[in-house]
Amino acid sequence: xxxxxxxxxxxxxxxxxxxxxxxxxxxxxxxxxxxxxxxxxxxxxxxxxxxxxxxxxxxxxxxxxxxxxxxxxxxxxxxxxxxxxxxxxxxxxxxxxxxxxxxxxxxxxxxxxxxxxxxxxxxxxxxxxxxxxxxxxxxxxxxxxxxxxxxxxxxxxxxxxxxxxxxxxxxxxxxxxxxxxxxxxxxxxxxxxxxxxxxxxxxxxxxxxxxxxxxxxxxxxxxxxxxxxxxxxxxxxxxxxxxxxxxxxxxxxxxxxxxxxxxxxxxxxxxxxxxxxxxxxxxxxxxxxxxxxxxxxxxxxxxxxxxxxxxxxxxxxxxxxxxxxxxxxxxxxxxxxxxxxxxxxxxxxxxxxxxxxxxxxxxxxxxxxxxxxxxxxxxxxxxxxxxxxxxxxxxxxxxxxxxxxxxxxxxxxxxxxxxxxxxxxxxxxxxxxxxxxxxxxxxxxxxxxxxxxxxxxxxxxxxxxxxxxxxxxxxxxxxxxxxxxxxxxxxxxxxxxxxxxxxxxxxxxxxxxxxxxxxxxxxxxxxxxxxxxxxxxxxxxxxxxxxxxxxxxxxxxxxxxxxxxxxxxxxxxxxxxxxxxxxxxxxxxxxxxxxxxxxxxxxxxxxxxxxxxxxxxxxxxxxxxxxxxxxxxxxxxxxxxxxxxxxxxxxxxxxxxxxxxxxxxxxxxxxxxxxxxxxxxxxxxxxxxxxxxxxxxxxxxxxxxxxxxxxxxxxxxxxxxxxxxxxxxxxxxxxxxxxxxxxxxxxxxxxxxxxxxxxxxxxxxxxxxxxxxx
Amino acid sequence: xxxxxxxxxxxxxxxxxxxxxxxxxxxxxxxxxxxxxxxxxxxxxxxxxxxxxxxxxxxxxxxxxxxxxxxxxxxxxxxxxxxxxxxxxxxxxxxxxxxxxxxxxxxxxxxxxxxxxxxxxxxxxxxxxxxxxxxxxxxxxxxxxx
Numbered sequence: 008x009x010x011x012x013x014x015x016x017x018x019x020x021x022x023x024x025x026x027x028x029x030x031x032x033x034x035x036x037x038x039x040x041x042x043x044x045x046x047x048x049x050x051x052x053x054x055x056x057x058x059x060x061x062x063x064x065x066x067x068x069x070x071x072x073x074x075x076x077x078x079x080x081x082x083x084x085x086x087x088x089x090x091x092x093x094x095x096x097x098x099x100x101x102x103x104x105x106x107x108x109x110x111x112x113x114x115x116x117x118x119x120x121x122x123x124x125x126x127x128x129x130x131x132x133x134x135x136x137x138x139x140x141x142x143x144x145x146x147x148x149x150x151x152x153x154x155x156x157x158x159x160x161x162x163x164x165x166x167x168x169x170x171x172x173x174x175x176x177x178x179x180x181x182x183x184x185x186x187x188x189x190x191x192x193x194x195x196x197x198x199x200x201x202x203x204x205x206x207x208x209x210x211x212x213x214x215x216x217x218x219x220x221x222x223x224x225x226x227x228x229x230x231x232x233x234x235x236x237x238x239x240x241x242x243x244x245x246x247x248x249x250x251x252x253x254x255x256x257x258x259x260x261x262x263x264x265x266x267x268x269x270x271x272x273x274x275x276x277x278x279x280x281x282x283x284x285x286x287x288x289x290x291x292x293x294x295x296x297x298x299x300x301x302x303x304x305x306x307x308x309x310x311x312x313x314x315x316x317x318x319x320x321x322x323x324x325x326x327x328x329x330x331x332x333x334x335x336x337x338x339x340x341x342x343x344x345x346x347x348x349x350x351x352x353x354x355x356x357x358x359x360x361x362x363x364x365x366x367x368x369x370x371x372x373x374x375x376x377x378x379x380x381x382x383x384x385x386x387x388x389x390x391x392x393x394x395x396x397x398x399x400x401x402x403x404x405x406x407x408x409x410x411x412x413x414x415x416x417x418x419x420x421x422x423x424x425x426x427x428x429x430x431x432x433x434x435x436x437x438x439x440x441x442x443x444x445x446x447x448x449x450x451x452x453x454x455x456x457x458x459x460x461x462x463x464x465x466x467x468x469x470x471x472x473x474x475x476x477x478x479x480x481x482x483x484x485x486x487x488x489x490x491x492x493x494x495x496x497x498x499x500x501x502x503x504x505x506x507x508x509x510x511x512x513x514x515x516x517x518x519x520x521x522x523x524x525x526x527x528x529x530x531x532x533x534x535x536x537x538x539x540x541x542x543x544x545x546x547x548x549x550x551x552x553x554x555x556x557x558x559x560x561x562x563x564x565x566x567x568x569x570x571x572x573x574x575x576x577x578x579x580x581x582x583x584x585x586x587x588x589x590x591x592x593x594x595x596x597x598x599x600x601x602x603x604x605x606x607x608x609x610x611x612x613x614x615x616x617x618x619x620x621x622x623x624x625x626x627x628x629x630x631x632x633x634x635x636x637x638x639x640x641x642x643x644x645x646x647x648x649x650x651x652x653x654x655x656x657x658x659x660x661x662x663x664x665x666x667x668x669x670x671x672x673x674x675x676x677x678x679x680x681x682x683x684x685x686x687x688x689x690x691x692x693x694x695x696x697x698x699x700x701x702x703x704x705x706x707x708x709x710x711x712x713x714x715x716x717x718x719x720x721x722x723x724x725x726x727x728x729x730x731x732x733x734x735x736x737x738x739x740x741x742x743x744x745x746x747x748x749x750x751x752x753x754x755x756x757x758x759x760x761x762x763x764x765x766x767x768x769x770x771x772x773x774x775x776x777x778x779x780x781x
Numbered sequence: 782x783x784x785x786x787x788x789x790x791x792x793x794x795x796x797x798x799x800x801x802x803x804x805x806x807x808x809x810x811x812x813x814x815x816x817x818x819x820x821x822x823x824x825x826x827x828x829x830x831x832x833x834x835x836x837x838x839x840x841x842x843x844x845x846x847x848x849x850x851x852x853x854x855x856x857x858x859x860x861x862x863x864x865x866x867x868x869x870x871x872x873x874x875x876x877x878x879x880x881x882x883x884x885x886x887x888x889x890x891x892x893x894x895x896x897x898x899x900x901x902x903x904x905x906x907x908x909x910x911x912x913x914x915x916x917x918x919x920x921x922x923x924x925x926x927x
Contacts, residue, residue, distance in 0.1 A: 421886075421888055421889050421892055422804075422808065422889060422893060423810070425784060425809065425810035426806070427785050427803075427806055428784070431783070433783055434784070437783065437786060437789070438785060441789065448792070449789070452792050452802045455801050455803060456802040456806065690891075690895045
């Protein structure tokens with residue numbers, strides 16, 4: 008798959024290289040650089056129109072169909088251009104071809120990037136996209152090498168268009184092969200999920216993240232084209248004839264792509280792996296800015312004709328292209344993955360397809376105005392510096408927003424509130440029918456579907472009747488509904504009934520009574536806590552405790568204070584029930600137990616703190632110690648598991664311990680970075696779809712501080728091989744080699760208090776032959 | 782169907798009988814209504830899918846290689862295992878009468894269980910009851926569930 012995309016990029020690069028060398032050489036020789044700004048304006052006009060058309064079409068037609076159609080038309084256009092130049096010497100055709108080059112460049116990358124987005128997940132794109140782009144760089148380099156000898160032949164420049172057309176045919180063939188091989192994934196038209204209206208394109212484009220992407224692309228193109236204009240301007244001043252200029256351009260193209268290839272081969276992937284999108288997005292503008300400042304110094308000190316300036320301009324272009332191909336394209340393509348699948352390609356078409364031409368157009372107008380006003384090269388370079396400063400600022404903002412956009416993408420939900428419309432006559436009639444049913448389940452469902460206390464007041468008479476029903480599972484919910492409407496008599500009756508039913512010998516009736524407990528029933532805390540210890544009432548009791556909120560905390564604190572080193576399951580459930588209480592109160596109640604010996608209780612504490620939204624700042628030190636201790640325990644468990652070998656009870660127990668540590672790490676991260684955000688990550692990490700899991704892993708990469716990432720990621724990234732995760736932890740939590748007997752003895756004695764688990768000890772005893780299976 | 786009718790139809794199914802109505806309304810809102818003509822097969826043996834069907838009205842027949850495993854009516858569901866662990870369908874399901882179905886996707890059930898993990902117990906209970914019923918009836922258990 009990656010090879011096919013790289014092959015596409017190769018022929019695409021070859022075709023583009025030949026196009027730009029031939030068209031710019033013919034155009035500059037015939038018309039000079041003074042008309043270049045006008046071609047920039049034409050690029051803006053046609054580029055925007057073409058991108059808008061593509062964005063519209065890809066919402067209704069499969070991507071490969073659109074790509075094959077457009078690239079075929081381009082191939083025919085190249086043949087036509089060759090014919091016009093060869094048969095009628097129509098040099099004018101170089102102008103539309105020069106205009107076409109940047110548009111085709113962006114459109115081609117939208118097609119290649121769009122296919123990569125469908126076939127690879129977000130982390131694969133980060134790793135493999137530089138390889139795909141390297142195909143483009145090799146193609147561009149090959150174009151330069153092919154062009155050099157041909158340019159020496161009479162009519163050789165025109166012949167480049169014929170070769171470009173043949174390369175274009177190869178590109179179309181590769182697009183067709185890829186479409187056939189991955190028909191299922193590439194052939195789909197991106198549609199909104201069932202039942203959800205599809206947002207209009209302009210709304211998608213007005214989101215902050217997309218606007219920043221657009222700003223980045225526009226400023227990137229503006230900075231790049233300002234620098235390119237300066238290069239062409241200086242080159243045209245140095246090389247007078249079309250042939251010498253074409254010779255320079257072909258050699259420059261070779262040098263540029265050789266550097267780009269070397270960067271792609273040696274540095275791009277390691278840099279992206281190590282620093283992620285941070286370097287991918289920010290490095291390019293920052294480096295070009297440095298060169299632009301150096302150019303300004305050189306132009307003002309050594310003069311515009313100096314070799315130093317020419318060398319700096321050429322170096323800036325080379326650095327820009329190397330970084331663009333090496334890290335920026337991969338990073339931007341990765342960043343599009345946070346957008347909903349059904350709209351990704353349309354947005355990418357507009358941002359990349361229209362953003363660049365618009366930027367080129369604005370650049371053209373600015374350059375034209377500067378030239379008309381007689382501005383010097385130094386002034387043009389100064390404007391370039393300003394553009395690069397803005398580009399760098401946009402890069403920083405874009406990276407920050409990327410992390411936010413990832414979380415938003417992860418929190419994208421299928422289940423949304425769907426209130427039942429009781430104003431709707433047929434719905435109301437249906438609900439009345441259910442309320443009057445003899446089937447208790449139907450009545451309860453109808454009571455649950457009544458939206459709120461105020462809206463339920465219309466059903467007062469019906470609720471009063473149901474409140475006299477002999478079935479507790481009908482009259483209790485009816486009483487609750489009546490009490491919610493402010494009916495004092497119902498409230499008093501409800502309290503009395505609940506108190507009575509909590510003592511009922513039938514556990515199902517006690518569970519119904521617990522379900523009727525509301526925030527005001529603070530005097531029932533003890534009864535609820537007692538019910539937490541009985542399996543049949545445990546769920547209802549936990550829910551009731553949650554509704555009681557802060558009122559339950561003193562009782563929970565008292566139970567925790569009496570808790571031994573091995574708390575009961577009921578204590579753990581009690582802690583979980585605090586999640587609905589106020590954050591400060593929960594933090595005060597649970598803080599002392601974050602580092603509790605019992606890891607299950609610690610997990611419950613962390614989960615409750617996260618769910619309540621407790622402020623992590625005052626408990627930062629305890630969280631740091633906990634995470635480090637868990638990382639150390641993780642390496643200990645994994646190492647012992649390797650010594651013990653797979654298949655035994657002990658190995659299974661150690662596997663469970665690793666899972667417990669994973670959940671603790673996620674709960675701890677939820678306290679620190681937000682329960683909703685990390686909850687979304689945790690759900691997706693468990694997901695069986697690669698792209699969702701990859702998006703979750705990417706979110707962790709950009710959200711966690713380096714200190715947390717180094718300890719937490721090996722614990723939670725179960726999609727990575729265990730040896731790799733242990734290697735990541737080696738620096739902070741080294742593994743001490745040991746033998747089987749020593750391992751078993753260590754678990755049995757637990758002299759250092761690392762293991763803290765009766766079950767592990769039992770498994771170790773069984774493993775060492777101290778006990779035998781009954 | 783009105784939303785409330787969809788909720789009532791889902792509530793009839795063991796799998797969802799413990800889900801509170803308001804939460805079930807969210808699930809019902811994502812369900813797709815599928816009308817199947819008599820004799821039409823809407824689950825093909827061997828097809829890899831990740832959805833379950835709730836029979837709202839009509840009857841369906843679960844069969845494979847000429848053998849009929851069950852006939853199910855309103856309040857039944859088919860394909861529960863596929864929505865938990867997607868895999869090839871082990872039997873085909875064909876409408877006996879004109880049948881109205883609600884189709885639910887795996888992603889929806891995943892989200893529901895993530896929101897309310899305690900519902901997993903009810904799902905397990907419903908699946909076990911179903912298996913036991915089929916075992917008592919002498920049918921191929923998994924064929925009905927897949």
